Amino acid sequence: MKKWLVVLLVIVTLVISACSDGEDNKGDEEQNLNETMEGNNTSEEEKKGEEETENDSSIEDEDSEDSSGPFETQTEDQLDLAIGDTGKFDTDLTTYEITLNGAEIKSEVDDITSQLDDFIILDITVKNTGDKSHTVQDLLYGLEVTFDLESTGYQDYSEDFPSLEKLEGELSPGEQTSGEFITEIPNAEEYFFRLRSGITGAGSSNEVIWTIPAEQAK
Numbered sequence: 001m002k003k004w005l006v007v008l009l010v011i012v013t014l015v016i017s018a019c020s021d022g023e024d025n026k027g028d029e030e031q032n033l034n035e036t037m038e039g040n041n042t043s044e045e046e047k048k049g050e051e052e053t054e055n056d057s058s059i060e061d062e063d064s065e066d067s068s069g070p071f072e073t074q075t076e077d078q079l080d081l082a083i084g085d086t087g088k089f090d091t092d093l094t095t096y097e098i099t100l101n102g103a104e105i106k107s108e109v110d111d112i113t114s115q116l117d118d119f120i121i122l123d124i125t126v127k128n129t130g131d132k133s134h135t136v137q138d139l140l141y142g143l144e145v146t147f148d149l150e151s152t153g154y155q156d157y158s159e160d161f162p163s164l165e166k167l168e169g170e171l172s173p174g175e176q177t178s179g180e181f182i183t184e185i186p187n188a189e190e191y192f193f194r195l196r197s198g199i200t201g202a203g204s205s206n207e208v209i210w211t212i213p214a215e216q217a218k
Helices: 002-066 136-140 197-201
Strands: 078-081 086-090 095-106 118-128 143-146 176-185 190-195 208-213
Touching: 078 086, 086 208, 095 176, 095 190, 095 208, 118 136, 136 176, 143 176, 190 197
Parallel strands: 078 208
Antiparallel strands: 086 095, 095 118, 118 176, 143 190, 190 208
């Protein structure tokens, strides 16, 4: 009887030991699995973080390449030009030159009477000194005649006058063309041909001004 009890005790001990080992192995396996999953999650998070950092750096690089500072003209202002002088323009569009060859004041042109006092017709030459082609209309944009530098002036109406030689077409780099600029004016002792102050005041161009005494244009 004692022999059987001893055998039974040994069997029970072995069973308990086996179960304990199984639970320990299972715990170890679960721990290893958890550690593996945590490692994978950490790797994925690190990888995602690295990708986001690379994307942010790429965006910053693109912003750096696309952003440019404000335009700064490299040409000095010319404020005291006269008939016969050439003005040099340095704008955010391109560079160009205008020569004021002559000026004439008339009260009537092509049977049209001025709604102010007179018309002033300017004979000018425009030269594209930039490195790209531009239309003459683009280069002449914003040019006006005024009798008061503190006031706005009057722009070109040459398209309304068939007898005038219009300034039109496209100018390649280094190319120039001549024609007539006409606008209405009130009576005054002198007039100013210039680029509109709103453009020069905004820093989009240097300032160029011709002074035209009324006596020289009659």
